Amino acid sequence: MRGQRYPFDGMDRLFDQMRREMFGGASGPALEDASGWDAGISIEETDDGFVVLADLPGFERDELSLKLRDDRLHLSGEHEVGEGSTYRRRTVSETIDLPTHVDAEDASATYRNGVLEVRFTVEEESDEGNSIDIE
Secondary structure (H helix, E strand, C coil), X not given: CCCCCCCCHHHHHHHHHHXXXXXXXXXXXXXXXXXXXXXXXXXXXXXXXXXXXXXXCCCCHHHEEEEEECCEEEEEEEEEECCHHHCEEEEEEEEEECCXXXXXXXXXXXXXXXXXXXXXXXCCCCCCCCCCCCC
């Protein structure tokens, strides 16, 4: 039945609340209120930028969506399994404030073994600004 709840929904909500209370204002990634699955987001620095990691076991690659807008990464996904009394549905919706301005053209993402990895290079900001040709 589609109205039936996954037996661990209450526990998932409790862990989401604990995560928000423990890490909401900490130096970790800034996350908006998540609904559904806790993606276990982490941000790690690399030599030329940083990588965003999300734990999403059980999702298929085509069930996930990434959008980058104003240096915020929006991750969403929906996974449905089974029919009748064995029907389960999980959703993920996270918005991650990126630590610095990134080069959107150079971003790349992979999804392997339940781990989403999004790589960004930091776009060099010039104090001189950008030149505009006059015609």
